[in-house]
Amino acid sequence: xxxxxxxxxxxxGEEQGIRVTCTAHDESEEFQPGQNRVVFxxxxxxxxxxxxxxxxxxxxxxxxx
Numbered sequence: 001x002x003x004x005x006x007x008x009x010x011x012x013g014e015e016q017g018i019r020v021t022c023t024a025h026d027e028s029e030e031f032q033p034g035q036n037r038v039v040f041x042x043x044x045x046x047x048x049x050x051x052x053x054x055x056x057x058x059x060x061x062x063x064x065x
Contacts, residue, residue, distance in 0.1 A: 004045045020051060 004024040011017045011030065018038065021028035025044030041048045 004042070004047070006040075006042075006049055008051050018051070018053060020049060 004022060007019075007021045007023060009019050009021075011019055015033040017031050017033045017035070019028055019030045020038065020040035022040075022042040022045060025042055027042050027044060029040050031038040035053075037050065037052045039048055039050050
């Protein structure tokens with residue numbers, strides 16, 4: 001588990017879903033567009049990752065500095 005890292009990415013296309021991947025175990029799951037909160041479980045790590053997407057509320061966090 002020490003080398004585990006996770007990637008959350010938007011899928012290409014007009015209606016964008018997301019993909020969550022555990023790079024250490026090459027496990028991934030794709031989630032349908034419109035799901036703002038998803039849960040991904042990696043059986044290799046034994047961890048559950050929850051990702052929340054706030055696309056409509058997005059803003060450049062650099063503006064807070």
